[in-house]
Amino acid sequence: MPILHNALRNLEAIGVGEVTVVVGYRKDAIQYACGSRFGGVEVNYVESTIFDRTGSAYSLWLAREVLLSGDCLLLEGDVFFEQDALRRLTGPASDVAAVAPFDKSMEGSAALLSDDGFITAFRMKQTAANIITAGPQLFKTMNLLRFSGSTLKATIVPALDDVIGSGARQAYTEELLGYLVERRGLQLAAARCDGLRWCEIDTAEDLHLAERMFSRAHAARQSYDQRDQ
Numbered sequence: 641m642p643i644l645h646n647a648l649r650n651l652e653a654i655g656v657g658e659v660t661v662v663v664g665y666r667k668d669a670i671q672y673a674c675g676s677r678f679g680g681v682e683v684n685y686v687e688s689t690i691f692d693r694t695g696s697a698y699s700l701w702l703a704r705e706v707l708l709s710g711d712c713l714l715l716e717g718d719v720f721f722e723q724d725a726l727r728r729l730t731g732p733a734s735d736v737a738a739v740a741p742f743d744k745s746m747e748g749s750a751a752l753l754s755d756d757g758f759i760t761a762f763r764m765k766q767t768a769a770n771i772i773t774a775g776p777q778l779f780k781t782m783n784l785l786r787f788s789g790s791t792l793k794a795t796i797v798p799a800l801d802d803v804i805g806s807g808a809r810q811a812y813t814e815e816l817l818g819y820l821v822e823r824r825g826l827q828l829a830a831a832r833c834d835g836l837r838w839c840e841i842d843t844a845e846d847l848h849l850a851e852r853m854f855s856r857a858h859a860a861r862q863s864y865d866q867r868d869q
Contacts, residue, residue, distance in 0.1 A: 643720050643841060644670065648678040650723040654730065656713065660684045660706045662699040664691025690809075697811040701800040707792045716783035716813075720850045721838035725784055728836075733829035734788035737817075739779035740833045744768035748840065749781045749814040751830065759828045762818030779830065781814060782838055795826060 644661070651659060659678075663670050663685050674683050686702050688694065696716065706712065713729065725738050737759060742750050750766040751759045762781070763770070771778055787796060799820055803811050820826035839850035 641720075642673060644674055644717060645678070646720055647715055647717070648674065648681055648683070650721070650726055651713070651715075652679045652681045653723050654726050656681060658682045658684070660686055660703055661717070662686045662688055662703055664688040664699075693809070695810040696813040697800060697803055697816050698809045700813055701804045704797050704800060707787075707797050708789075710789040710792075712787055712789075712792060714785040714787065714813075716840075718841050719783050719838060720841060720854070721782065721784065722836045725782065725831075725833050725836050725838055728831040728833055729784060729786040731829075731831065733831075734786075735791050735827060736786050736829040736831050738782040738784040738833050739830045740782060740836070740838065741776075742766065742771055742778040742780045744771065746780050749783075749812070751779050751781050752777050753779055753830050757830050757832075759817075759821055759830050761822055762814045764812070764814065779832075782833060783813075783840065791826070795820060795824065799824070 648659060657680065659681050661670065661674065661683060664687065667685070667687060671685060676683055684706075686706075688699055688702055691699070700707070700714070713726070729736050729738055737751070739751055739753070739759075745768075747767045748765070750763045750770070752761045752763065754760050763778075766778070766780075799816055803816055817826070817828065821828055837853050839846060839853060841847050841850055
């Protein structure tokens with residue numbers, strides 16, 4: 641199951657009918673694999689011609705016309721996840737990010753949570769050592785988010801315009817969100833995905849981990865179904 645196919649399948653399952661994919665590296669292969677329609681999902685594309693010199697915030701900025709069209713789910717393309725992760729984004733909060741407890745096997749971007757379940761800060765390049773200093777409030781960002789149309793129009797897109805307009809094309813989306821949370825008062829709720837299977841796949845080792853994680857789950861379901869019969 642390709643990573644993008646898993647994302648499209650899960651989006652379709654929760655009722656999403658239209659998706660825009662920002663492509664750059666191997667764009668032709670991605671467009672061939674996903675097409676203009678995947679199941680019941682219409683797939684559109686926006687191309688980044690300088691993908692090798694820019695960060696995720698630039699890719700998001702390229703899709704700003706889509707962001708201005710209304711409520712949106714934002715997914716980074718390297719995450720393999722269970723469908724229930726998206727369902728946890730569809731709660732009462734209008735602006736929400738999926739997070740999971742940060743454990744010693746993880747590294748990368750993370751978030752600090754308040755007692756009432758809101759993100760108070762983002763932290764980049766975290767490792768197991770940061771668990772000691774941050775404690776149980778440190779959570780791994782899953783790079784699955786939902787924003788209301790009003791927040792996208794009034795806050796997210798203008799901030800993207802400012803960042804890219806200043807020449808900071810290598811900025812990460814988490815850096816932008818951290819600035820908005822800490823300096824601009826963005827209220828971003830955390831959708832805790834404790835216990836769900838997911839994996840951010842950056843390396844061959846990550847891929848093998850994801851394969852083991854999801855193949856075990858598939859085998860367990862098959863065993864359960866056989867007992868049920």
